[in-house]
Amino acid sequence: MQKNRIDDAPHALAGYETMRTYNHLGKAVLDISSWLRKKGVRCQPNHPLGGLVSYVPLAGKAGLGWQGMNGLLITPEFGQRQRIAPIYIEHPIFSFTDKDPTQFSWIERYCENCKRCLDECPGDAIQETKKIYNDHIETIGRLARCLDPIKCHPVFSRFEGCSICVKVCPFSRGNGIYQIIEKKMTS
Numbered sequence: 001m002q003k004n005r006i007d008d009a010p011h012a013l014a015g016y017e018t019m020r021t022y023n024h025l026g027k028a029v030l031d032i033s034s035w036l037r038k039k040g041v042r043c044q045p046n047h048p049l050g051g052l053v054s055y056v057p058l059a060g061k062a063g064l065g066w067q068g069m070n071g072l073l074i075t076p077e078f079g080q081r082q083r084i085a086p087i088y089i090e091h092p093i094f095s096f097t098d099k100d101p102t103q104f105s106w107i108e109r110y111c112e113n114c115k116r117c118l119d120e121c122p123g124d125a126i127q128e129t130k131k132i133y134n135d136h137i138e139t140i141g142r143l144a145r146c147l148d149p150i151k152c153h154p155v156f157s158r159f160e161g162c163s164i165c166v167k168v169c170p171f172s173r174g175n176g177i178y179q180i181i182e183k184k185m186t187s
């Protein structure tokens with residue numbers, strides 16, 4: 001997601017940027033899956049809004065990044081300014097990328113001291129302690145998290161996309177900030 005749009009949060013333009021990304025990514029995984037199927041690869045895409053598997057731990061195992069306190073993925077490339085969507089394939093066609101998620105444990109430690117998203121959230125939706133929410137919905141690989149979706153959703157709707165927690169996150173500041181924080185936390 002574009003930084004200048006997210007920096008407008010909680011303006012509707014920031015919400016528009018979130019929805020634009022959901023829309024483009026949803027179409028992208030459909031297009032890629034159609035292409036794979038034409039090549040004879042059996043596959044199933046899931047929309048970035050949610051699906052069969054909890055995406056953030058999946059991304060962690062793929063070595064892309066890790067969950068921040070607000071429940072969203074943090075990556076070296078985009079900080080918190082991205083959305084993710086998986087395509088499940090029946091047979092391996094790429095080299096397997098299962099990484100040890102503990103490589104990102106420094107992100108959890110950083111969040112414990114930061115708490116900016118918790119302090120700035122207008123819906124009091126980010127809690128100090130982690131918990132598993134929505135456990136009535138079958139999802140594989142669900143992680144305990146600090147974000148209470150029941151409290152987030154009304155505010156997210158009221159501001160037509162909110163995104164304040166993404167905007168205030170230090171990892172959203174721009175290119176190179178992830179590496180600066182990582183170096184500080186791991187040296």
Ligand code: SF4
Pocket residue numbers: 070120121122123124125126147151152153155156161162163164165166
């Ligand atoms: S999107 Fe808004 S309401 Fe939801 S957790 Fe982030 S800051 Fe809070």
Ligand code: SF4
Pocket residue numbers: 068069070071110111112114115116117118165168169170171
């Ligand atoms: S604002 Fe701070 S506590 Fe929240 S996700 Fe970002 S780094 Fe973690």
